[in-house]
Amino acid sequence: MTTQGVPALVPRPVALERETAYRLVASVSLMLAGVIHLIVVPEHLGESLLIGMFFIALGLAQIGFAVALRWALVVPVLVLAAVAHLGVIALYVTTRTVDLPFLPVHEGSGHAVQHLPVAGGVGNGTPIFPNSHIEPVGSLDLLCLVAELVVVAMIVGLLSGRSRRFVTNLMFCLGASALLLRGVGLLL
Amino acid sequence: MDLTRRDLFKMSVLSGAAVALPLERSVSGLSLLSSRIAECALPAPYSTPFSTPPVIAPVYSDANADYFHVEMAPTSMEIIPGLRTEVWTYNGTLPGPTFRVNQGRQAVVRQVNNLPSTHPVLNYTPWTSVHLHGSASLPQYDGYASDLTNPGEYKDYHFPNWQPARTLWYHDHGVHHTAENVFMGLAGMYQLLDPLEQSLHIPHGEYDVPLIVSDKMFNADGSLLFTNNDSSGFYGDVILVNGRPWPAMKVKRRKYRFRILNASISRSYKWSLSTGDKMAVIGTDAGLVPAPQYVQSFRQGVAERYEVVIDFSKYKPGQRVLLRNTSPKNNINFTNTDKVMAFDVVGDSFSTANNAVPASLNPGQPTMALKEADAVTTRRFDFARVNGQWKINGKTWDDVVASHYTATLASPNIDDVEIWELRNLSGGWHHPVHIHFIDFKILSRNGAPPMPHERGAKDVVFLGENETVRLLIKFGGGRGKYMIHCHNLVHEDHDMMGQFEIVDPSQAAPDPLSSGPYGLPEGPIDESA
Numbered sequence A: 001m002t003t004q005g006v007p008a009l010v011p012r013p014v015a016l017e018r019e020t021a022y023r024l025v026a027s028v029s030l031m032l033a034g035v036i037h038l039i040v041v042p043e044h045l046g047e048s049l050l051i052g053m054f055f056i057a058l059g060l061a062q063i064g065f066a067v068a069l070r071w072a073l074v075v076p077v078l079v080l081a082a083v084a085h086l087g088v089i090a091l092y093v094t095t096r097t098v099d100l101p102f103l104p105v106h107e108g109s110g111h112a113v114q115h116l117p118v119a120g121g122v123g124n125g126t127p128i129f130p131n132s133h134i135e136p137v138g139s140l141d142l143l144c145l146v147a148e149l150v151v152v153a154m155i156v157g158l159l160s161g162r163s164r165r166f167v168t169n170l171m172f173c174l175g176a177s178a179l180l181l182r183g184v185g186l187l188l
Numbered sequence B: 001m002d003l004t005r006r007d008l009f010k011m012s013v014l015s016g017a018a019v020a021l022p023l024e025r026s027v028s029g030l031s032l033l034s035s036r037i038a039e040c041a042l043p044a045p046y047s048t049p050f051s052t053p054p055v056i057a058p059v060y061s062d063a064n065a066d067y068f069h070v071e072m073a074p075t076s077m078e079i080i081p082g083l084r085t086e087v088w089t090y091n092g093t094l095p096g097p098t099f100r101v102n103q104g105r106q107a108v109v110r111q112v113n114n115l116p117s118t119h120p121v122l123n124y125t126p127w128t129s130v131h132l133h134g135s136a137s138l139p140q141y142d143g144y145a146s147d148l149t150n151p152g153e154y155k156d157y158h159f160p161n162w163q164p165a166r167t168l169w170y171h172d173h174g175v176h177h178t179a180e181n182v183f184m185g186l187a188g189m190y191q192l193l194d195p196l197e198q199s200l201h202i203p204h205g206e207y208d209v210p211l212i213v214s215d216k217m218f219n220a221d222g223s224l225l226f227t228n229n230d231s232s233g234f235y236g237d238v239i240l241v242n243g244r245p246w247p248a249m250k251v252k253r254r255k256y257r258f259r260i261l262n263a264s265i266s267r268s269y270k271w272s273l274s275t276g277d278k279m280a281v282i283g284t285d286a287g288l289v290p291a292p293q294y295v296q297s298f299r300q301g302v303a304e305r306y307e308v309v310i311d312f313s314k315y316k317p318g319q320r321v322l323l324r325n326t327s328p329k330n331n332i333n334f335t336n337t338d339k340v341m342a343f344d345v346v347g348d349s350f351s352t353a354n355n356a357v358p359a360s361l362n363p364g365q366p367t368m369a370l371k372e373a374d375a376v377t378t379r380r381f382d383f384a385r386v387n388g389q390w391k392i393n394g395k396t397w398d399d400v401v402a403s404h405y406t407a408t409l410a411s412p413n414i415d416d417v418e419i420w421e422l423r424n425l426s427g428g429w430h431h432p433v434h435i436h437f438i439d440f441k442i443l444s445r446n447g448a449p450p451m452p453h454e455r456g457a458k459d460v461v462f463l464g465e466n467e468t469v470r471l472l473i474k475f476g477g478g479r480g481k482y483m484i485h486c487h488n489l490v491h492e493d494h495d496m497m498g499q500f501e502i503v504d505p506s507q508a509a510p511d512p513l514s515s516g517p518y519g520l521p522e523g524p525i526d527e528s529a
Helices: A011-039 A041-047 A049-068 A075-097 A139-158 A161-183 B005-028 B031-035 B178-184 B195-199 B397-402 B489-493
Strands: B065-077 B085-090 B096-102 B106-113 B130-133 B153-159 B166-172 B187-193 B208-216 B238-241 B247-251 B255-262 B269-273 B279-284 B287-295 B297-300 B305-311 B320-325 B339-345 B377-386 B389-392 B417-424 B431-435 B440-445 B460-463 B467-474 B480-486 B497-502
Touching: A011 A041, A011 A049, A011 A139, A041 A049, A049 A075, A075 A139, A075 A161, A075 B005, A139 A161, A139 B005, A161 B005, B065 B096, B085 B096, B085 B178, B096 B106, B130 B153, B166 B178, B166 B255, B166 B305, B178 B489, B187 B208, B187 B255, B195 B287, B238 B339, B377 B431, B389 B480, B397 B497, B417 B431, B417 B460, B431 B467, B460 B467, B480 B489
Parallel strands: B065 B106, B096 B187, B208 B255, B247 B339, B377 B417
Antiparallel strands: B065 B085, B106 B153, B130 B166, B166 B187, B208 B238, B255 B305, B269 B297, B269 B320, B279 B287, B279 B305, B320 B339, B377 B389, B417 B467, B431 B460, B431 B480, B440 B467, B480 B497
């Protein structure tokens, strides 16, 4: 028996509804993540202009993408958005687990306050404690992380075939690599 | 399109890692302490022999002064048996060599900074400023925090030694990293002798013993482990006496005088003997007390010095007497931080000379002779933590730097007597407060008389939790800008330090930043001061 010529009465509206739901959840999650990134801009601007600008750009991009999701976006844009968010998530994990020397010293580790230069002093006189560049996990950034993970999951739901496999394989590789690095002690 | 189980699995690998790894690190805390040496790898308390630091000899002397040469440099030594530890020392010993100088003879000490250009772990430039704690030094030789000697430079310090006999100590005071430099080992004792103290039949010579107490923490490889507990202080799990962990000292059946210096970064102690016997406190920071005070236990904050006579004559040979620490509150304690050292009584013969504690030691002590009625004013100083920074009256050392070193917390006139009221309105921490240059008398502690062991002239006062301490101070003997700060060195570095100025309308004071340093190689010593 063949179904050729028979209209698919049920599956199509369900698929459409599901796609709409993915877009809606992704939009809300993007809004949430974008707003959180903008909320923390003043704090990061105080640390570094470059980092502050990064948070502004990221927050605005996420809000813009949340709005753009009202329309059906082409697959390459969706893949790009997913990959970009995976990059942001990887950056988040790195800043919370690796002592990156170019990042500011966070409060509570050694000297949180930038001192005035001391006349006659050569070099940096302020101790920099091991791991003091690692940011602690806060409730706001944890919420943002979850929102971004939801965004990627929803985008995966909007994709199919090779593009979906590409994104999910990338996610698997990133996650497995992080766990492996933790296992060998390269992540704290 | 539906998400398949395979999709969900792949996504959950990333999601799990992204959420769990940062959280795991946060929950386990700063992983600094994960490298701490296991307790079982530390020596058992009282298994290490006791020793004292060497006494430094002058490189030459003239009619008025003795000249000393001291080099600050990295040194590798065995503190934990079987492990090497890199420390920074004065002349290669931990603690630094002991100075023994006579009243009336100046000491000129060349301090050469041969430390590395950056700290091997904490990555800071170890500039130094050597403070002789307890000395009425001129401002430019007082170890002013911003008077820096960088690696590759040296400075000649002039110490007047006109004050009454006392136990002083020298240590680094370089701004921003005093705690770290002292933790690395830059501290030593300095004993000032005078005819009165030498004439008393209290223990002298081999029976006059320095006990320089500090606490350290080590990594498993023997290297030092420093953590400042969110800027509240450093608290190590190993108690060192004269650089040895929990040592055991052989003592003869007679009286010994111990000069106890708390050279820790943050830890305060409360001493007692395992026998419950009393100790005679014969000296405080600024020398002999008017009369000995007999106490079963007493509290000692960072940088305080107490001279204590313990009488071992009542104990049998073979008996072990322990010096214990029942910690004041708000220290972080570990398994063996209640132990300090042991005294093993031996039956060897001994000299019976200078084996007494006279009922009167220094009845005319000038600071203790001051009267409250002599005070011309009362000033109040509040020690508090504000937005993570430690402050005095809302100010920090950065405010002093920003003012180009003109801002002061007080400007008493020379020879005035004042009451300084120090307040700690917190129950969460205590502050050992040090006032440079002057000696003071403690008038009261929360309205009550000072504790028995504090009834002598001092330069550090333990400002306990929710305490108000009133001090009587005569601003005599010199002029200029001097520091006042918390001697919990982590608090000091973060930035509980200010300055006061003793004003003399008739004579300008030297600038604290007016002398040296000079670049290596070394030139002729400065004999001009």
